[in-house]
Amino acid sequence: MPLIFQEEINSATRLGIWKIEEEAAFFRNKVPVHRQVTHPHKMLQHLAGRYLLQYLFPGFPYHLVQIADTRKPYIGGDAFHFSISHCGDFAAAIISETERVGVDIEKPVEKIIHIRNKFISTAEKEALNPLSIEELTQIWSAKEAVFKWYGAGQVDFKEHIRLLAYNDDPPCFNCCFTKNNTLLNVFLNQLSGLCLSYVATKK
Structure with missing residues (x-):
């Protein structure tokens, strides 16, 4: 089965990773397309992500999905x-x-070494001491997860998303999102050569 990872974070929150092995037709028969994507592989990714939502939460109301100006898909009223x-x-x-x-x-790649100063602050370098490609990628992924959690755009990864410390059990970064002074835990995992990060907070 292409579902390679699934976690029930709580009774109302589910997380999953899907390995895309299907043709686009498999997904087209099951989920609607909310925006036009011309690149074939990007369309396949688009369809697979939306199919995964349905897999994790059967009955997910696709007909209510809207696209924000920031290109973030959402459902009005915060039902989901x-x-x-x-x-x-x-x-x-x-x-x-x-x-x-x-x-x-994210998949760790060497390019991350050359752009690290664009998203890691001096304080984060001192607190986290990231050296490897995997460590740098996990930091980038964590900040991307916070960016998506916020969902309103206009975020400076170095200034607004500050990783304060790393914890082992469970693996996570303590984070301060300075745009609204929110303290977060960004949970981490590594599997199938990927760095996974997620944030979940009460609405």
Whole structure:
């Protein structure tokens, strides 16, 4: 089964990762397309992410999905809060009836070393001491998850998303989102060569 990871965070919040092995026709017969995507693989990612929402929460009301000016899909009234991420042949989704959520998956690549100063502050370097490609990618992924959790755009990753410390049990970053002075836990995982990060807070 292409579902390679699933977690029930609580009774109303579910997270999953799907390995995309199907053709687009498999997904088209099951989920609607909410925006036109011309690149074939990006369309496949788009469809797989939305199918995963349905898989995690059968009966998910697709007909209510709207697209914000920031290109973030949402359902008015906050009946469900959800977030989708794509990377290569993988799609991740988190969906909740009670939590505000954000998710991100990334594949570690060497390029991250060359752009690290764009998203990691001096204080974060001292607190976290990230050296490896995997560690740098996990930090980037964590900040992407916070960005998606916020959902309103206009976020400076270095200034507004400050990772304060790393904890082992469970693996997570303590984070301060300075745009609204919110303290967050960004939960982490590594599997199938991917870095996974997610945020879930009460609405």
